[in-house]
Amino acid sequence: CVFVDAAQGSCTPGVAGCLSSNSSGHTLPEGLRGPAKAAGWGNFTCFAPAWLYERRAAYLRVYRGDELIEKAYSTGLSTTFAGDPVLDPQHNHNGPSKGSALVSVVGSGFGLNDLSLRVRIGDKVCEASEWSSDTAVQCKIPRKPVGGNKQVDLVLSVSPYRKAELPLGFNYDGPKINGVSRLEDPACNSTTANCTIVSNGPSLGGETVTLTGTQFMTFDLSPRGTVGGTGCEASVWASDTSVFCKLPSGAGVQKSGTIIVADDEAEVTQAFSYDRPSPRNGSGLMSTRGGAVVNATGADF
Structure with a gap:
């Protein structure tokens, strides 16, 4: 030939x-x-x-x-060029929304040597694509656009004329929240001392709790947190793994925590409990006939 x-x-x-x-x-x-x-x-x-x-x-x-x-x-009826690239629909092609992670794109027909392949995820080309074999390419994925879909098309191009497409074949991982906690002593400096971390707080709210997890993004997208279904009085992005929340008032135990980053939402159940009412003493004249006024003092009423 x-x-x-x-x-x-x-x-x-x-x-x-x-x-x-x-x-x-x-x-x-x-x-x-x-x-x-x-x-x-x-x-x-x-x-x-x-x-x-x-x-x-x-x-x-x-x-x-x-x-x-x-x-x-080559376009004649007597000749067929086989070997167009194919993307494996059974492989879980996914990566973090913040991008810049190296993921494997799997399939076949990628070439027996490096043909300078290009991979596109949604509307964006991978920051870098590196051929590994006829069945795998390493792609440094782009960041998910703010407000963009979590599930997008995956396209691999061997040349302008030979490419493989997998509709909605790539999934961006959204945020994941692991817990809601706070310093037992707000005055404790966790950078210089061993501070006690607890998952409860006063029913009046107002204290700062931390929502911890992953994929909160590497820059501030104005995330919003909730505790027990009530929005934090204020939410402040700290890092890709933590968001500060000014605790709203509430009552009850084993409340859920939620984080919303852009249009992606994640929830953790049974994460936080409000302190139970704690009476200390009472005063007043009491009568067996009732009707007396008693003054009870304590906390978390």
């Missing part, structure tokens, strides 16, 4: 300026060398050169020894 660039017309292989490749020639990349493989009396398989992926079409010339027995155009 000899492949000739169709853009150069019917140039003669071996002549200077004629882009051609012999499927058994040692000028090909090592992974593409080898003779044509007969699959039967009427068909056989040729190893295609890498440059073929960069062109829309080529002539294919088939020789028996020095005898030309077939000449076909």
Whole structure:
């Protein structure tokens, strides 16, 4: 088999300026060398050169020894170029919303050597794409656009003419919240002392609690927190793993905590409890007939 660039017309292989490749020639990349493989009396398989992926079409010339027995155009009915890339729909293609993470794009037909592949996630090209093998490419994923969909199309291009598409084939991981906690002693400096961390607070609210987790983003997107279904009096982004919340007033135990980052929401159940009422003493004149006024004091009423 000899492949000739169709853009150069019917140039003669071996002549200077004629882009051609012999499927058994040692000028090909090592992974593409080898003779044509007969699959039967009427068909056989040729190893295609890498440059073929960069062109829309080529002539294919088939020789028996020095005898030309077939000449076909790549778009002709007598020749089929197999091996278009395919993305594996069973593989879980996903990554963090903040982007810049290296994920594996899995499939087949990515090339037996590096063909400078490009991967697109949604409307954005990967920050970097690195060919690993015929079945895997490493992609440094772009950040999810604010307000964008969590599930987007995945496209891999071997060349302008050979690409694989997987509709809604990539999922951005949203935020995950692990817990709601606070310093038992607000005056304790956690950077210089061993402070006690608790998951309860006063029913009057007003104290600062921390929502901890992952994927809160690496910059401030004005996240919003809730405790027990009530919005924090104020929410302040601290890092990709923590958001400060001014505790709203409430009552009850094992309340849920929620974090909303842009349009993504995550919840953790049974994360926080409000302190129970704690009476200390009472005063007043009491009568067996009732009707007396008693003054009870304590906390968390």
